[in-house]
Amino acid sequence: GESVGLHLPTLSVQEGDNSIINCAYSNSASDYFIWYKQESGKGPQFIIDIRSNMDKRQGQRVTVLLNKTVKHLSLQIAATQPGDSAVYFCAEKNTGTASKLTFGTGTRLQVTL
């Protein structure tokens, strides 16, 4: 029979447009957040991180926004390219758990030409 797996939300974006991927985190004690990109057949790749004392951080073509009031994290990708097609995971670290991360289920980004 057909296997049932995780249903990943999918965001479809046209090449050149901006992408916004959202993540709701669960733990108000989390003090560090990371976005990862996972391409097919590869391991998760670190994109950008942000600490809880910040609400915005910019990288090359990417910006992470953190809203601690509503426990929401977003990743903005400017001028999305076909190479941005991947699954994107947010991860949070609790203050008291050293390096351990809790990962979200992921969002699939599809870039259409």
Added chain:
Amino acid sequence: DAGVIQSPRHEVTEMGQEVTLRCKPISGHNSLFWYRQTMMRGLELLIYFNNNVPIDDSGMPEDRFSAKMPNASFSTLKIQPSEPRDSAVYFCASSLAPQGQFFGPGTRLTVL
């Protein structure tokens, strides 16, 4: 830096056989993590080490799974005996606290 190195990249074995996955973390990193990724359950943390000491192994599914870190530059994840439901991609990641984790390319395990 070569990044996190995992071997083998692919492993196909028969049910009941012992499987050993290997990981070399990034030099200077003091934490090492073993994850399993499947379509059904996504990315799951199995165990992690801090300064070569296991800190949290609550994600290890059963006694058939064991992990060691004999030194700062090497870790193994062993499954004995392996079962078809162990088929997954196994990732190793390392970090230098409090920074983020960097993942290896993974080992795709198929147990027939």
